[in-house]
Amino acid sequence: MLIYIVEDDKNIREIESYALKNTGYEVRAFEQTDDFNRALTERLPELIILDIMLPDADGLDVLTQIRSMPTLQDVPVIMVTAKGTELDKVIGLDRGADDYIAKPFGVMELISRVKALLRRSRPAAGSASIVQVGPVCLDEEKHEVTVEGVVCDLTYKEYELLKLLMSKVGVVITRESIM
Numbered sequence: 001m002l003i004y005i006v007e008d009d010k011n012i013r014e015i016e017s018y019a020l021k022n023t024g025y026e027v028r029a030f031e032q033t034d035d036f037n038r039a040l041t042e043r044l045p046e047l048i049i050l051d052i053m054l055p056d057a058d059g060l061d062v063l064t065q066i067r068s069m070p071t072l073q074d075v076p077v078i079m080v081t082a083k084g085t086e087l088d089k090v091i092g093l094d095r096g097a098d099d100y101i102a103k104p105f106g107v108m109e110l111i112s113r114v115k116a117l118l119r120r121s122r123p124a125a126g127s128a129s130i131v132q133v134g135p136v137c138l139d140e141e142k143h144e145v146t147v148e149g150v151v152c153d154l155t156y157k158e159y160e161l162l163k164l165l166m167s168k169v170g171v172v173i174t175r176e177s178i179m
Contacts, residue, residue: 001118004045005029006036006062007080008054012103016049016080019107020114033057043156044071047118052081052092060095067096071160076117080105131166138166 003025007013010031017027028045030036033056048066052059059081066072076098081088084102092100098121099113131138135148138159145152145162154162 001046002026002028002043003047003049003114004036004039005049006033006054006059007049007051008032009051012051012080015107016110019111023111023114025114031055033062036062040072041157044160045075047114047121048075048077049080049114050077050097052079052083052088060092063092063095063097070164074121076121078110078113078117080110131163133166136162136166138163 003020005013005016005020005027007016007029008031013029013031017029020027028039030039033054050059050063050066054062059079063077063079066075066077077096078099078101079092079097080101080103081092082103083092089100089102098117101110101113129140131140137146138144139146140163143159145154145159
């Protein structure tokens with residue numbers, strides 16, 4: 001599972017990265033939002049850890065941008081920030097954060113919150129869907145696309161774009177309904 005960290009403080013970024021990598025996650029960390037945005041065009045993460053006070057952008061604006069993008073709107077976001085008043089937390093959660101951790105934080109708590117959020121955001125076993133549009137079939141569990149039964153090799157971005165398009169017009173079949 002890939003986690004993106006957007007944090008300008010090098011020490012905190014390294015602590016978060018180290019802890020998550022040692023827990024078995026793949027991690028990419030970014031100091032600035034430009035690099036983060038570029039990475040989003042290459043590969044989407046399963047979770048984003050986002051600071052509010054960044055040198056090149058307001059983290060809340062970045063959060064709003066994330067929630068407005070169809071490919072990212074369901075990706076869980078944890079705000080990890082020095083802004084820890086009740087009002088700051090309410091604003092972050094109301095803008096779309098799934099969790100909010102104030103600095104300083106405990107590393108074990110961060111890991112537990114990441115695990116809990118990923119556990120809740122994953123589809124239940126067997127509930128991955130198959131989307132069909134004419135001869136094109138997209139299997140979300142296998143991350144596989146076939147056309148008339150022939151497997152198509154797609155890049156990650158091509159797959160995600162096709163999945164988005166097909167979800168708008170296709171017939172969704174859950175694995176439970178075909179078993």
